[in-house]
Amino acid sequence: MLKILKKIICVGTITEKAPTINNADLDEIGIQVKRVIDRRYGGNLAIREVDAGSCNGCELEIQALNNPYYDVERFGVNFVASPRHADALLVTGPVSRHMETALKRTFQATPEPKIVIATGQCACDGGEFGESYASCGAVSNVIPVDVLIPGCPPTPLALLKGILAAVTSQK
C-alpha cells in the first residue's frame, strides 16, 4: 500500500500538464466542450460508442480519451454502457453488412434528441474498405449522421474537437 501511495504522490496529477501536445489547445477545447455540455446537457454528455466494423484503430484512440492526460470526464463527456442512456452515438468503422441491423437497432434504442458522430475515415466515407458485398461503407449510408471526424485513426484531440463540433451543432 505504501508503494502505491508513494507512486500516486510522486506522479502527482498529470491531467493539467500534458507535456507534448499543445496544452492550451486541449484546455481550450475542453473548456468550450464543458460550457456547451453544462448549458445543454445538464453537465453530462452521455456517449455510446458503437464499433460497426472498424479495424480497432479508432477504438484505441477513443479509449485514450479516458486516460489521465485527456480525462474527458472532467469536461462532462461520459461513455455509457447502453444506447438507452446515451445522448450521442460515436460510430466507428465502415458499417459491415453483418453489423447493419445491429447499428440500426442501436440508433433506434437511443432516445431523441440524439447526435450521431461518424468517427474515423472509414465511418466518414468507407475509407480503405469502401462499399462491397461485405461493407455498407460510410455510416451515413445506414443511419443519419450529424458530424464527421476524419482521420485514420483520429487523434484523441481530433476526437475531442469533433465532440465539441457535435454538441455545438445541435440547435
Added chain:
Amino acid sequence: MSRFDWLSELLALLQDEHILVQSGNALKLAPAHLLEIDMEDWGRAGEAAANYGCRWAGVWADPRDDEIEVNACLEFQGDYLVLRTAVDIATPLLPSHTPYYMGADRLERHVQDMAGLAFGDHPDARRWTRHQAWSEERFPLRNDFSVAEKPEETTPADTEYPFAKVQGAGVNEIPVGPVHAGIIEPGHFRFQAVGEDILQLEERLGYAHKGIEKIAVGRDPAELARLAGRVSGDSTVAHTWAACQAMERSVRLNVPARALMLRAIMIERERVANHIGDVGAICNDVGFAFMMAQCGRLREDWQRRSQNVFGHRLMMDFVVPGGVSIDIDNIQIAKLKANHAEFRKELNELYDIIDDNPSLEDRLLTTGRLTQETARKFGVLGYVGKASGLDFDVRHSNPYPPYNKVEVKVPVYEDGDVAARIRVRVDEIYNALDLMDQWLSSIPEGPLCADWPTSVNGNEGIGFIEGWRGEIITYVRFDNNGRIARFFPRDPSWFNWPALEKILLGNIVPDFPVCNKSVNGSYSGQDL
C-alpha cells in the same frame, strides 16, 4: 540443429501411410517447404502430421475458374511446411483436419463460407464467417462473385444461428453483444450458466467481416500494404510487415538493412504499447484502477513519442513494399534510448506493485486457466501460449532479419492463468526494450527502400511475423500483371479465440472481462 532435418522422417511416415507426395519444393514458398499431395490424401496427411507432432497453423483456399487450390500450413521445430492440393470446383469436397487439430475448426468453416469448399468429416457443419449478407449458395472468393455484389435490402440480423444449448434445472442463457458495453469491437458471446458459474461459453464472431480477402484482389503492392495495415489496427505494423514480407519474398527482393531495423523498432514499439495498455486494463477489470491510470499514462507517453519520432501514434503505413517510408536521425535515437531507460524504471516500480498486491493476487492467480494440453490442441499463440508452457515465437524459432542477429528471450510459464499472461507480457516488454536499444546502437546507414521490380507474374510468397499477439502468417499471390490475386492474413486470434471458450469453463460470469482482456483476441483480425 539445422533447418528441416526432420522432414525426411515425416516424408517416410507419409510414405508408410501411402500418401503420395506429388512434388516437393523448398524454394517456391521459402522459407516454408511446399508439398503437393492428392486431395484424397488430405485428411490422412493431416492425421500423420498430427501424430508426428506438427502444429497446425492455418488453411486457405484459392479458387480459380475450374479448381480450388487449398493450402494448409504446418510447423515443426520452427520450420514451416505448406501442404497443397487442388479440388475440382464442380465437386468441392475435401477431408477435414479438424478431427486431428481442434484449432482447424473455424478456419475450415471460414474456407467453406468464403470459397465454397466443404470439409466432409468436419464435426461442425454450421456457418462461421457468413451471417446473412450473402446467400448460402454464393461464395465471395470465387471468381464468379463480384466484390460489388450486394443485397437489395438491409442485411438482417443472424438470429437463426443455432447456438449449442445446455439443458437442466437452473441453467440460464446470457447473450452478450454484438454491441458491447465498453469501447471494444463487435462480437457475440453466449453464456450458459448456473448462477454465476459458467457451464459453457460460445463465441459468435464475423460481425466485423469487411471482405478484406476479396477487396485485396486487383490492388498493387503499395495498396495491399495499406489494407494489411488495417486488418487489425492494434497490429498495424505487424500485419503490414507480414504482407510486405510475403510480397518481397515472392519476388526475392532484398530489403535494406536499415529498413529492416526500423521495421523491427516499430513492431517492438507496437508490442510495448499494447502490452502496457492491456496490463493496466486487466488490473482495472478486477477493480485496481490505480494500475489502469498508471499504465494509461505510460501508454499515452509512448504513443506521443511515436507521433514525435515517426509521425503517427500507431505508426501506420510506414512499412511499405521494399522497405520503410520514414527515417530517424541521431537526435531521435538518443531520445528514444533515454525514454527506454525511463520506461524501464517506471515499469520496475509498477510491476513491483502488481507483484506485491494481495488483492490482485487473489483475483488473478488461478483465474482463467488454460492447460498446456488444451493450448497445444488449439495451436494457441503468443503470450497466451507462452503462459501455458508453449515456447513458440517466430522471432526465436524461425528468426527473420534483423532478429537473426539478436537474442530473443521467450518467457514461458506453466500456470496458464491470467497472472501468468501478465507476467509474459511484462517480460516481453523488457525484452522489447533491450532489443530496441541494441538496434538503436547499431543501426547501419543506407537506403530505406528497395525498388519494386517491374515484372511480377504469378509470383507467390508467404510471410511469418511475430506480432504482439503472436505469429502472423500472410500468403500473397500475384496475377500476371503484378497485381494481387490472393491475400490471406492469418491473425493469431484464430486460435486464441477458441481457447478463450475453454479458459472460461469453471470460472464465473463476472470474471469474463478480465479473462477476455488477458487473451485480447482481435475481432477484426479474425473476421477479415
